[in-house]
Amino acid sequence: MSFEERNAVISLIVTVGVFGYYGFRFSGLYGEGYFTGPDAMTRTGWEILYLIGYGVIAQIVGQIVLSIVFSILANDSNPSFRIDERDRQISLRGVRFGYGVAGGGITLSMVALAYGWDPVIVFNLVIFSLAAGALVETLVKVVLYRIGG
Amino acid sequence: MGKARVENDIRRLRFAHGEMTQKQLAEKVGVTRQTIVAIEKANYSPSLELAFLIAQVFERPLEQVFTFKPG
Numbered sequence: 001m002s003f004e005e006r007n008a009v010i011s012l013i014v015t016v017g018v019f020g021y022y023g024f025r026f027s028g029l030y031g032e033g034y035f036t037g038p039d040a041m042t043r044t045g046w047e048i049l050y051l052i053g054y055g056v057i058a059q060i061v062g063q064i065v066l067s068i069v070f071s072i073l074a075n076d077s078n079p080s081f082r083i084d085e086r087d088r089q090i091s092l093r094g095v096r097f098g099y100g101v102a103g104g105g106i107t108l109s110m111v112a113l114a115y116g117w118d119p120v121i122v123f124n125l126v127i128f129s130l131a132a133g134a135l136v137e138t139l140v141k142v143v144l145y146r147i148g149g
Numbered sequence: 150m151g152k153a154r155v156e157n158d159i160r161r162l163r164f165a166h167g168e169m170t171q172k173q174l175a176e177k178v179g180v181t182r183q184t185i186v187a188i189e190k191a192n193y194s195p196s197l198e199l200a201f202l203i204a205q206v207f208e209r210p211l212e213q214v215f216t217f218k219p220g
Contacts, residue, residue, distance in 0.1 A: 001183075002184075003181070082179075082181050083181075084181050085180065085195070085196050085199060086180070086183075086187060086193055087181070087184075145183075
C-alpha cells in the first residue's frame with residue numbers, strides 16, 4: 001500500500017467517524033429543541049465551529065495512530081512517503097467526483113431552503129454535502145488504487 | 150471501439166537486468182512500487198517522461214519497452 005493510498009484509507013475512516021459523531025450529536029440536540037428560537041443560527045454556527053475543531057484534531061490524531069497501526073500490520077518498519085504521477089492523477093479523479101457530489105448536495109440544499117425548510121437543517125445539509133463530497137472523493141481514490149487505476 | 154492499451158515488456162526486461170525487483174526499478178525512476186505494478190499489468194499508462202525514464206534504465210528505445218495496442 002503506497003503512502004497516498006494509506007492516507008486515503010485513513011482519511012476515509014476518520015471522516016466517517018467525525019461526521020457520524022456530528023450527525024448523532026446534531027440529531028440529538030435538534031430533537032431536544034436546542035436549535036429553536038432566536039439563537040438557533042448562532043448555536044448552529046458554534047456547533048459547526050466545534051465540528052471543524054474536533055475534525056482537525058481527529059484527522060491529525062487519526063493519521064498518526066492509524067499510520068502506526070498500518071505500519072505494524074504491514075510489518076513495514078521503513079514506509080515510503082513518496083508521491084508520484086499516478087497518485088496525483090488518482091487524486092485529481094477523486095476531487096472531480098467529490099466536487100460533483102458536494103455541488104449537487106449544495107444545490108439540493110438551496111432547493112430545500114427555497115421550499116421553506118428550516119434554515120438550521122439546510123445549513124447542516126450544506127455541511128453534510130461537503131462531507132459527502134469529501135467522502136466520495138476519498139472512496140473513489142481507494143477504489144482506483146484497488147483496481148489499479 | 151475498445152479501450153486502447155499501452156502494453157510493455159518491463160517484467161521480462163527486469164529479469165534480464167539481473168532480476169531487478171519492482172522496488173529497485175521504482176527507486177531508479179522515482180515512483181512508488183505500486184505504480185510499477187500498475188504499469189506492468191497495463192492498468193496504468195505512464196507519462197511520456199516516465200516511459201522514457203524506464204526505457205533509459207533498460208538501455209532500450211521506447212518502442213522496445215512499450216507498445217501501443219489500439220482498441
